[in-house]
Amino acid sequence: MAVLLTKKSRVVVQGITGHQGQFHTRAMLDFGTKVVAGVTPGKGGQKVEGVPVYDGADEAVRRKKANASIIFVPAAYAKDAVIEAVEAGIQLIAVITEHIPFHDALEFQPYARSKGVTVIGPNCPGIASPGQAKMGIMPNRIFRPGDVGVISRSGTLTYEIVNAITEAGLGQTTCIGIGGDPIIGTNMVEALAKFQKDRATKKIVLVGEIGGTAEEEAAAFIAKRVTKPVVAYVAGRTAPPGKRMGHAGAIIQGGRGTAESKVKAFADAGVPVAQYPDEVAKLVATA
């Protein structure tokens, strides 16, 4: 078992002919993902890594029964691509693209929701269910099938932590990189709810960072609804207010979004918080 993405998912790659699209199509295939189609307007008829390319997402759905999509198109075209995927009937969309204006996300996120479509990201590393499928840009070799569910706002930091979990002899059901933007599709609470419901997931790891109140909401949700052990890490304890720490969402503004507040919220909810990234795997192993 896994959440959201499984070996049955039929993936279309929007923006498959670009550098990233090509590279990660190969990597996703290597992971075992059913990549059934690619989309690049004007390049229909080509093949990328043996995967047929279509001009529109609707064709990928009609001809290849694609039901999940990973989006690599440039930021200026991402809103178009998400809505195209939703209208084509795709049910799960991972938006890898970074630097998407958040006013675009304010439109495509609720729109996708109105059609019952799950969006992950934007500005995220995607989602991976080891042993089943990956729809993202995380390195393949850090994963191993197991019973830990991972939720993270960050990219490389997640790889570190997932890798450490794997090196500690454990594995993951699914790893969801929910993204570093202020407006994201699937948030921590929703991801937590999925893992709480998933029978294969026994433990949950949350990787948060400064900015917003997602971690505080997650902590409140854990206290009320999550019975499985959760371990957290929060990046940005030393970040100064008013400075955007790389991610569009990682900023302390008007006193909100501090690491202290998040760490305290987790502690109040009984969630152990690792001080060092490497500590996460140890806490999970003993959780």
Place this chain on the structure above:
Amino acid sequence: MAVLLTKKSRVVVQGITGHQGQFHTRAMLDFGTKVVAGVTPGKGGQKVEGVPVYDGADEAVRRKKANASIIFVPAAYAKDAVIEAVEAGIQLIAVITEHIPFHDALEFQPYARSKGVTVIGPNCPGIASPGQAKMGIMPNRIFRPGDVGVISRSGTLTYEIVNAITEAGLGQTTCIGIGGDPIIGTNMVEALAKFQKDRATKKIVLVGEIGGTAEEEAAAFIAKRVTKPVVAYVAGRTAPPGKRMGHAGAIIQGGRGTAESKVKAFADAGVPVAQYPDEVAKLVATA
């Protein structure tokens, strides 16, 4: 058991101080409905039939924990009222108001959906779960608790049919008047899915009419997914093409939406179709 509306539902009446609002607040209370609040801008502080009136839906939610709303406000303000209810956190909304421009519905329907809110209507008689609650304008005395689920696009015709079912010694779990407009919130297929899932519902009655393809889609859904017996009636067999038969949605256009097509679709799905409205109760009794 019942679908969507139960005795636990806490109802707010938007437009409570109007003639219809007042009258039906009384009737809903008589039915046993928990009408906890009313809303009319500028009339906060008043009471209608003992129900406190607030200036905004948010207050009704905050102070009275309202989670369902019935909307009586004039057509020009209906979009405002629906969105206000959604933003206030209401989960189920019945829009009684008729003559709402459908371009407004094209906005508020998907918006409500994006927030996970169920809308019934507009231009509908509402919803009633006999023995539990009513959020609508159907006459109280036609209902009796029982095991028949009723779905209808029409008003008075539904009362006829529900009344006949009751007179035949049967009763209803829930009766959903889905509305006569072209753009409605909960459609036949969604209502069917609810009744199929509801354990208390043993039989289902569908009252359709000309216009659109809702009945054809319902028939296809029944063939695939509904295991409970369904009885149908279709109004408008003699309606001429191009003439709008009262309801904004009841029109045969460009050869689409005919009664023949709907009756045939039901027959193909194995659903008995009554020729006369009175026949519905007989068919249900023997189904």
Place this chain on the structure above:
Amino acid sequence: MKFLEHKAKEVFARYGIPVPRGVVASRPEDIVDPPLPCMVKAQVLVGGRGKAGGIRPANTLDEARTVAGEILGMNIGGYTVKQVYLEQRLDIGRELYLSYTIDRSAREALLIASALGGVEIEAVPHDQIFMEQVPVLVGPQPYIWRALLRKLALPKEIGDQIVDIAWKAYNLFRKEDAELVEINPLAVTRDGRVVAGDAKLVVDDNAEYRHPEYATLDQDRTPLEEEAHAKGIAFIQLDGDIGVIANGAGLTMATLDVLNLKGGKGGTFLDLGGTDDPAKVAEAFELLLKAKPSAILLNIFGGITKADTVALGVKQAIDVMHAKVPVVARIKGVNEDKAKEILRGVGMFPAETIEEAAELAVKARRGAS
């Protein structure tokens, strides 16, 4: 609210959709300076004008007047031509199709286009039709135009114009509360311009309050329907002889259906709605009587509506109009006995069920004839 071609083209022009120059005339002598050469087009709210001879060319002013004189007063599909539109004749290379309407199931706008225009879209083979939902909350996105152009397989210069027109037509559809915006043919001239050859526009009646300027548009209503519309009564004249009146649109339709099954034919669809104000009922009933039915079939389910006050209205109308028409009534619900009592006083035939009432109405009419 339906628009005559020239009225629709006025709206199109406001949204920047290219339309040919044209002038309207109600009499040949009013035609002074038509664009020449031109097409003289009958202005009626039904299709099939071309086949009926309602669209003809003219090359000179004299010819335009002569042709206009022949078209004015014609009967097309039951409608008398009261106006002609004299429009610059286009040198058309090909005819496309473009329209916006709604997709009820998806609860979205629906864009339909085809490279085969100039004929009814129903006659175009399915695989030649481009059909795409437009999500109104976010509006059309570029992928829709890309898909449209792929399907229509047009050269870029033409394609760009089509997309521009499709955008403008969408804005019109949304801002004018349209039920239908149809451009058929969407003409491509031999010199490569894309122009709306015809224009169909229907605006949602329920949105009239947002577009009061459209309230005065001529509609395809009979005089009695026009009167009913002005009074806010849901009333339609049908081609049968028995006047059918009921409360609720669904119930009225069902009553007409039952009548038909019993061998009768409805002459009116009159939905009283939720009213039980005797004055309003009387007003509606008077309209019905003006349609001169051979019998009247009244079907009331008094749920919340009180049956007796409805009956009072009916009695009042019959008294005022000195009507001799047989009335068969099936009344059920609140105060049904009182209602029957009242109607008996004006010679009503009572019935217990809709079927029985329909049978009685058919008989009463036969007896009357």
Place this chain on the structure above:
Amino acid sequence: MKFLEHKAKEVFARYGIPVPRGVVASRPEDIVDPPLPCMVKAQVLVGGRGKAGGIRPANTLDEARTVAGEILGMNIGGYTVKQVYLEQRLDIGRELYLSYTIDRSAREALLIASALGGVEIEAVPHDQIFMEQVPVLVGPQPYIWRALLRKLALPKEIGDQIVDIAWKAYNLFRKEDAELVEINPLAVTRDGRVVAGDAKLVVDDNAEYRHPEYATLDQDRTPLEEEAHAKGIAFIQLDGDIGVIANGAGLTMATLDVLNLKGGKGGTFLDLGGTDDPAKVAEAFELLLKAKPSAILLNIFGGITKADTVALGVKQAIDVMHAKVPVVARIKGVNEDKAKEILRGVGMFPAETIEEAAELAVKARRGAS
């Protein structure tokens, strides 16, 4: 992209939000015809100008020049005042607050208003703040304005102006891709007009391509940050001394945190991102060296990024800059051994874990100082 007050007010005026008349000046002698009486306002991208003496009145041209001369060149919150804005002085009766920002949890716009303006909104008691999500797919609906006016309890004439301004500010928020539109104070003059007393505007950096006219706005960046921005490098100067460089924003933050836990203090946040192009790495590293760190802490998790090509870039930069600064590197992942080999050649201290690397960096710095 942050806007100086006078730039923000230019945008406000474009959207029809009332702002006082004003002129900008960089030198006292450029002030020729200021609106009088006026306020002379320091134009800097930080708050607290008033308290710092950066906002002062002037009644005559001479006075305006004198005051401007005193304010220009002032240091406010670390920023040198390069421009003053001379603005018509308002006769203010009361001060309100209005802003739009985003509600991340609800994924909607957020309208905040208060009858208590003129102070930081964080200082206003919670029960005096009106806070309402605005659903962007459908835009603000009338209920929002009703709720706003109920909360603010203002006379109708003022309320109507507030709603008008709130509408216009919302349009600005959406169309200009704003992160923040803040009017504080939203001033009510004694003669009953509502005017934006101050204007704060921040536009989403990611939307710069849609607003190229804003690209030239002065930002509160250090010269090195400016250079990094121009090169598209995620680089921030911090107040510590150890240069921190890593790949990925989260990992860079985490590395800074670990350094802190080990008693060090980061002087830079440098996120290499997903690049492993040695030239780009070298470019980034050169920036870091320009910040003159006492030591460098490099943390690379080579998932897909190849560690050795990153190392090549680091080596190149150190070679070019003839840098003597100690580099502690913790490298993990693809080609980590090759990477370590390359870095050993330039005198790097290798480490196995982030913690160890941080400890080494702190020591290396101490040794160096």
